[in-house]
């Protein structure tokens with residue numbers, strides 16, 4: 694079977710993990726990576742930086758799909774800017790699901806989202822566009838994850854939670870069940886969230902406290 698041609702946008706550390714997952718799906722032929730012009734002709738895990746985001750249209754016309762492979766910790770702005778640019782070009786967005794993840798057939802995952810190795814997405818969960826479900830995280834039943842949100846390595850989002858847009862949930866954080874977290878909120882690594890969070894800012898500790 695012929696593989697779908699894929700262009701990655703962003704060639705940093707997060708891109709390496711994405712590449713490993715994409716290769717294991719056996720569904721895509723990664724043509725190359727778009728990044729800064731000074732990085733052209735360098736490579737990431739053997740895949741060349743072949744242009745910048747100015748070249749998106751050329752690859753849309755060539756029948757490629759795209760994935761934003763820039764990482765995200767304190768802000769989702771860059772990932773969102775690139776995603777919006779891709780939409781402007783009517784670029785098809787890939788949805789990548791690791792064959793080593795466990796994704797319920799009763800869940801929904803939107804375009805542009807990547808599900809890394811050892812992730813669990815349980816029944817009724819809904820994951821919006823351009824999210825990162827990073828290695829080993831657990832999205833429990835009926836949880837909703839908003840667009841451009843990164844659930845980091847081994848974090849747990851329990852049942853019926855509602856996580857907003859452009860949120861970062863750090864490694865090993867735990868969000869108790871039926872918790873609402875608003876937009877553009879940063880939850881530190883190892884945090885435990887037991888109450889709703891509406892105010893934008895950074896929250897750390899167990900139970901979490903706002904630090905900025």
Ligand SMILES: CC(=O)SCCNC(=O)CCNC(=O)[C@H](O)C(C)(C)COP(=O)(O)OP(=O)(O)OC[C@H]1O[C@@H](n2cnc3c(N)ncnc32)[C@H](O)[C@@H]1OP(=O)(O)O
Pocket residue numbers: 766767827845846862863864879880881882883884895896897898904905
């Ligand atoms: C595959 C991957 O690599 S994905 C990436 C995974 N990475 C992570 O999960 C790390 C996430 N990042 C964090 O947790 C960060 O510490 C952040 C984003 C929450 C805060 O970063 P900053 O705003 O730069 O805060 P800063 O480092 O200045 O710390 C401010 C204070 O909060 C404390 N603090 C920071 N993070 C945490 C934390 N996770 N838990 C408890 N306390 C923390 C600091 O010790 C410091 O305390 P002090 O003022 O008493 O010295």
